[in-house]
Amino acid sequence: xxxxxxxxxxxxxxxxxxxxxxxxxxxxxxxxxxxxxxxxxxxxxxxxxxxxxxxxxxxxxxxxxxxxxxxxxxxxxxxxxxxxxxxxxxxxxxxxxxxxxxxxxxxxxxxxxxxxxxxxxxxxxxxxxxxxxxxxxxxxxxxxxxxxxxxxxxxxxxxxxxxxxxxxxxxxxxxxxxxxxxxxxxxxxxxxxxxxxxxxxxxxxxxxxxxxxxxxxxxxxxxxxxxxxxxxxxxxxxxxxxxxxxxxxxxxxxxxxxxxxxxxxxxxxxxxxxxxxxxxxxxxxxx
Amino acid sequence: xxxxxxxxxxxxxxxxxxxxxxxxxxxxxxxxxxxxxxxxxxxxxxxxxxxxxxxxxxxxxxxxxxxxxxxxxxxxxxxxxxxxxxxxxxxxxxxxxxxxxxxxxxxxxxxxxxxxxxxxxxxxxxxxxxxxxxxxxxxxxxxxxxxxxxxxxxxxxxxxxxxxxxxxxxxxxxxxxxxxxxxxxxxxxxxxxxxxxxxxxxxxxxxxxxxxxxxxxxxxxxxxxxxxxxxxxxxxxxxxxxxxxxxxxxxxxxxxxxxxxxxxxxxxxxxxxxxxxxxxxxxxxxx
Numbered sequence: 001x002x003x004x005x006x007x008x009x010x011x012x013x014x015x016x017x018x019x020x021x022x023x024x025x026x027x028x029x030x031x032x033x034x035x036x037x038x039x040x041x042x043x044x045x046x047x048x049x050x051x052x053x054x055x056x057x058x059x060x061x062x063x064x065x066x067x068x069x070x071x072x073x074x075x076x077x078x079x080x081x082x083x084x085x086x087x088x089x090x091x092x093x094x095x096x097x098x099x100x101x102x103x104x105x106x107x108x109x110x111x112x113x114x115x116x117x118x119x120x121x122x123x124x125x126x127x128x129x130x131x132x133x134x135x136x137x138x139x140x141x142x143x144x145x146x147x148x149x150x151x152x153x154x155x156x157x158x159x160x161x162x163x164x165x166x167x168x169x170x171x172x173x174x175x176x177x178x179x180x181x182x183x184x185x186x187x188x189x190x191x192x193x194x195x196x197x198x199x200x201x202x203x204x205x206x207x208x209x210x211x212x213x214x215x216x217x218x219x220x221x222x223x224x225x226x227x228x229x230x231x232x233x234x235x236x237x238x239x240x241x242x243x244x245x246x247x248x249x250x251x252x253x254x255x256x257x258x259x260x261x262x263x264x265x266x267x268x269x270x271x272x273x274x275x276x277x278x279x280x281x282x283x284x285x286x287x
Numbered sequence: 288x289x290x291x292x293x294x295x296x297x298x299x300x301x302x303x304x305x306x307x308x309x310x311x312x313x314x315x316x317x318x319x320x321x322x323x324x325x326x327x328x329x330x331x332x333x334x335x336x337x338x339x340x341x342x343x344x345x346x347x348x349x350x351x352x353x354x355x356x357x358x359x360x361x362x363x364x365x366x367x368x369x370x371x372x373x374x375x376x377x378x379x380x381x382x383x384x385x386x387x388x389x390x391x392x393x394x395x396x397x398x399x400x401x402x403x404x405x406x407x408x409x410x411x412x413x414x415x416x417x418x419x420x421x422x423x424x425x426x427x428x429x430x431x432x433x434x435x436x437x438x439x440x441x442x443x444x445x446x447x448x449x450x451x452x453x454x455x456x457x458x459x460x461x462x463x464x465x466x467x468x469x470x471x472x473x474x475x476x477x478x479x480x481x482x483x484x485x486x487x488x489x490x491x492x493x494x495x496x497x498x499x500x501x502x503x504x505x506x507x508x509x510x511x512x513x514x515x516x517x518x519x520x521x522x523x524x525x526x527x528x529x530x531x532x533x534x535x536x537x538x539x540x541x542x543x544x545x546x547x548x549x550x551x552x553x554x555x556x557x558x559x560x561x562x563x564x565x566x567x568x569x570x571x572x573x574x
Binding site for chain 1: 411430469472473474476477479482483488491493496497500508509510513515516517524527531534538540542544545551553556557560564566571
């Protein structure tokens with residue numbers, strides 16, 4: 001149980017974390033800081049937060065935990081705004097989808113408080129946004145990856161771990177660079193591939209005809225191209241080097257398939273497609 | 288109403304066509320030809336077919352309509368087996384996912400019967416297979432594209448159109464080359480992209496870790512990589528030239544995005560991702 005949680009950013013992720021902790025009886029008071037008065041008012045109405053505050057300095061006073069749940073592009077600014085006002089016992093964590101850049105910002109802006117900062121990434125719901133989509137079950141059975149630094153207090157990691165577990169999440173730890181490589185492959189790359197396919201088709205002269213004949217496979221494949229352009233721009237830029245090497249590796253996979261089609265090598269094509277199908281069946285459960 | 292329907296290939300598509308026509312009261316007798324005794328016996332048990340016959344020559348005797356519902360790779364062989372035995376009034380149609388190659392085979396094997404052949408492609412259910420997955424509603428509200436030739440009898444096109452409409456499908460017509468270009472873009476290309484991503488990840492040393500952190504976006508994106516390797520090998524080879532030009536065009540879209548990430552051009556990235564998201568929202572309904 002913690003006494004006071006401060007959310008910097010009251011959207012889908014911050015709001016769902018608050019609701020989950022509240023439902024688990026793990027928090028007494030929740031303070032929210034946000035830019036949109038309308039959104040904060042919705043958060044108050046939904047009982048996601050108890051108090052809305054516009055000044056981050058005031059909001060973090062006496063907090064046991066501060067959750068930075070703003071887009072990666074606003075992370076540095078948010079850290080700078082709270083750093084001078086953090087109490088000695090306050091633990092800070094974040095929910096950014098990329099971790100090396102957040103760690104760099106933390107080293108730059110959190111100063112002496114760095115050892116009480118636990119970089120984190122809950123793997124859940126990127127397609128909807130805003131506090132109205134928040135729900136306490138969002139993280140149940142989902143992965144949360146923490147990427148603590150050599151300097152990070154063990155007790156701070158322990159607190160953040162326990163709270164995420166209280167939300168029903170499976171918590172694991174990774175090195176920040178490993179984290180960014182894993183999610184570049186299984187999340188950032190497919191998002192870029194889906195955006196690319198839809199943009200490519202939308203630019204054709206007969207786009208309306210093409211979309212008109214797209215079936216359920218296309219809809220599933222491109223579902224993630226319905227995600228926020230701003231969030232994915234930020235992620236691509238924050239994880240730039242890893243993204244570029246993933247794109248290069250994927251291009252060489254495509255080039256290999258192109259060569260097989262060119263040569264008419266049906267046996268090798270069926271083998272590659274079959275390997276993919278088997279791996280998918282082995283590792284992924286269809287919900 | 289037709290008197291006799293002959294299915295060459297009694298799987299998901301052929302079986303569902305039979306069930307739909309039967310439910311609509313549009314056919315009197317259904318004869319099935321297949322390679323697997325077990326599958327034919329299931330088809331008889333499900334009342335998909337009334338009679339199973341092993342000899343195609345015998346099966347097509349007196350048929351009003353012959354549906355070629357075999358993989359594209361067996362199409363030529365099936366045409367050759369039935370051609371000498373077709374009655375003058377019998378109409379032949381197929382369900383192949385590619386049309387230029389089927390038309391070439393029809394010119395080669397159907398001879399004098401070419402004018403009674405109506406090339407067709409129902410856009411439905413590629414992930415499951417076998418007659419046990421067949422259901423009469425499969426084609427309801429789905430697109431069926433017919434690609435008649437200059438030589439095709441208008442009455443034959445009319446019959447095939449009415450029967451698909453009787454299954455609840457929306458029937459349209461296209462030139463075979465246009466058909467293959469449209470489906471290369473919205474179906475064949477995304478299948479190859481999904482197979483490529485899963486194969487790429489499966490080949491990594493930490494594949495198990497990577498799949499372990501894949502979330503719902505990845506699962507949706509790669510759902511079509513669960514499709515039949517043999518069917519998609521056949522489609523890639525049957526539609527080779529169009530597939531290759533689609534892959535080249537997609538590669539240049541990816542190269543463009545790579546350059547934007549390299550340059551750190553956030554504005555252009557957000558614009559491209561936003562254009563994709565908007566196009567998706569405009570054209571596709573999420574079921």
